[in-house]
Amino acid sequence: MPFSSVRKVADADFPTRWGHFRILGFEGVVENPVPCQDGTPVPDRKVEGAVALVMGDIHSAPPLVRIHSQCLTGDVFHSLRCDCRLQLELALRKITEAGAGILLYEQQEGRGIGLMAKLKAYELQDQGLDTVEANVELGFKADCREFELPAAVLQLLEVEAVRLITNNPEKVQAMETAGIRVVERVSAEVPAEETFERYLKVKQEKMGHILEGV
Ligand SMILES: Nc1nc2c(ncn2[C@@H]2O[C@H](COP(=O)(O)OP(=O)(O)OP(=O)(O)O)[C@@H](O)[C@H]2O)c(=O)[nH]1
Numbered sequence: 001m002p003f004s005s006v007r008k009v010a011d012a013d014f015p016t017r018w019g020h021f022r023i024l025g026f027e028g029v030v031e032n033p034v035p036c037q038d039g040t041p042v043p044d045r046k047v048e049g050a051v052a053l054v055m056g057d058i059h060s061a062p063p064l065v066r067i068h069s070q071c072l073t074g075d076v077f078h079s080l081r082c083d084c085r086l087q088l089e090l091a092l093r094k095i096t097e098a099g100a101g102i103l104l105y106e107q108q109e110g111r112g113i114g115l116m117a118k119l120k121a122y123e124l125q126d127q128g129l130d131t132v133e134a135n136v137e138l139g140f141k142a143d144c145r146e147f148e149l150p151a152a153v154l155q156l157l158e159v160e161a162v163r164l165i166t167n168n169p170e171k172v173q174a175m176e177t178a179g180i181r182v183v184e185r186v187s188a189e190v191p192a193e194e195t196f197e198r199y200l201k202v203k204q205e206k207m208g209h210i211l212e213g214v
C-alpha cells in the first residue's frame with residue numbers, strides 16, 4: 001500500500017535540550033490503507049504526517065535512525081505504563097552523542113489504534129488483560145502500524161541504509177521490505193521500571209522484542 005505522494009512541507013531550526021537539530025515536516029497519502037479493526041470501514045486514502053529531527057551529516061555513512069511511534073501518554077506525560085518516553089530520550093541522546101542521525105516521529109498512536117482506543121485498552125489492562133489481549137478484545141490487531149511513510153521519508157532524505165535504533169525485529173523487517181537497508185540494529189532497551197516490567201515481558205514473549213534484561 002504505497003504512498004502516492006510524500007512531500008516535505010517544512011524545514012526549520014530546532015534547538016533542544018539534547019542538541020541542535022533541524023525539524024522537518026512531511027506529508028504523505030496512503031492509498032488503500034489496511035483495515036485495523038473488525039467491522040470498521042476504512043477510507044480509500046488517508047493523509048498522514050511525520051516529523052523528522054535531523055542532525056549532522058546523514059549521508060557519508062549509514063546514520064543512526066530512530067522511528068518513534070507516537071505515545072502521548074509516555075512522550076508528553078512521562079507515563080510509567082510503558083517505556084516510550086525513556087526510549088525517546090535514549091534515541092535523542094545516542095544521536096546527539098554521535099553528532100548525526102534522524103529521529104522520525106510518526107503519528108500511529110497506540111500502535112495505530114488511536115489515542116481513545118489505547119485508553120480503552122488501558123482500562124482492559126487494569127482488569128487483567130495484557131497489551132496484546134486488550135487490542136484483540138477491542139477488535140484490533142496486536143499491532144496496526146505500517147511503516148511505508150517513515151521509509152518514504154528516509155528515501156526523500158536520500159538515506160538508503162541505516163543503523164536502526166529498535167528492539168523490534170518487525171520494524172527492521174518493515175524497513176528492509178520498504179527498500180531501506182538496515183546495516184545494524186542498535187538496542188533501544190531501557191532499564192525496566194516496576195510499573196512496566198510485565199508490559200516489557202509481554203512485548204518480548206508475544207511480539208518478539210529483543211530485550212536482554214527482561
Ligand atoms: N495499543 C496499545 N499501544 C500501546 C500500548 N502501550 C504503548 N503503546 C503504543 O506503542 C507504540 C510503541 O510501540 P512499542 O511496542 O512500545 O515499541 P516498538 O515501536 O514496536 O519497538 P521499539 O522500536 O523497540 O520501541 C506507541 O505508539 C505507543 O503509543 C498499549 O498498551 N496498547
Ligand SMILES: [Zn+2]
Pocket residue numbers: 071073074075082083084085
Ligand atoms: Zn508508550
